Amino acid sequence: QVQLQESGPGLVKPSGTLSLTCDVSGGSISSSYWWSWVRQTPGKGLEWIGEIYHSGSINYNPSLKSRVTISVDKSKNQFSLRLSSVTAADTAVYYCAREFDYNYFDFWGQGTLVTVSS
Amino acid sequence: QSVLTQPPSVSGAPGQRVTISCTGSSSNIGADYDVHWYQQFPGAAPKLLIYVNSNRPSGVPDRFSAYKSGTSASLDITGLQAEDEADYYCQSYDSSLSGLKLFGGGTKLTVL
Numbered sequence: 237q238v239q240l241q242e243s244g245p246g247l248v249k250p251s252g253t254l255s256l257t258c259d260v261s262g263g264s265i266s267s268s269y270w271w272s273w274v275r276q277t278p279g280k281g282l283e284w285i286g287e288i289y290h291s292g293s294i295n296y297n298p299s300l301k302s303r304v305t306i307s308v309d310k311s312k313n314q315f316s317l318r319l320s321s322v323t324a325a326d327t328a329v330y331y332c333a334r335e336f337d338y339n340y341f342d343f344w345g346q347g348t349l350v351t352v353s354s
Numbered sequence: 355q356s357v358l359t360q361p362p363s364v365s366g367a368p369g370q371r372v373t374i375s376c377t378g379s380s381s382n383i384g385a386d387y388d389v390h391w392y393q394q395f396p397g398a399a400p401k402l403l404i405y406v407n408s409n410r411p412s413g414v415p416d417r418f419s420a421y422k423s424g425t426s427a428s429l430d431i432t433g434l435q436a437e438d439e440a441d442y443y444c445q446s447y448d449s450s451l452s453g454l455k456l457f458g459g460g461t462k463l464t465v466l
Binding site: 282283295297331340345 | 400447
């Protein structure tokens with residue numbers, strides 16, 4: 237059974253860069269799946285941030301594209317998220333998830349709360 | 355405002371049936387892209403409930419069913435139980451600039 241675990245700072249200053257890592261266990265990140273980041277603002281719904289394939293192919297949400305970088309480290313079986321120029325609006329629970337068939341999210345991490353505040 | 359529109363809340367008594375709608379457009383559900391549904395309890399990650407319009411993952415009770423028609427999709431929950439009280443989200447793909455993977459705004463199900 238695949239397990240995903242997010243890690244990274246829980247507090248980021250405004251205008252700074254949010255950096256998170258998702259460790260994948262129970263399966264290889266080089267298998268035929270896409271890997272995504274999804275966030276959920278407090279009391280609000282879910283927002284897809286972007287996705288990556290182990291080959292390096294990447295897609296981003298157009299609304300965040302100018303600030304987002306997703307990368308993969310096959311040697312560590314993990315993928316990462318960087319979101320630059322953050323504001324309070326970026327305060328959210330960030331989830332990493334596995335995509336099945338480039339279609340739906342079948343495994344999710346437990347999520348990590350990132351607060352943007354000085 | 356989400357591109358996929360869901361009612362903010364629905365409610366029903368134990369044993370009853372409720373339906374949660376997910377309304378999209380010609381660039382997502384109407385373009386015949388698949389719809390998926392997730393269940394989320396407070397403080398927990400979303401859990402896949404229905405995939406590819408009407409399929410249940412192993413372990414999901416058959417009280418949960420879903421279908422898609424035109425530019426909309428619906429999730430049906432029959433024989434409502436107290437433990438069904440949660441947030442429900444639909445998800446699809448969009449071919450426009452609004453984003454490749456879309457979620458609905460979510461629906462809070464209250465079991466009365």
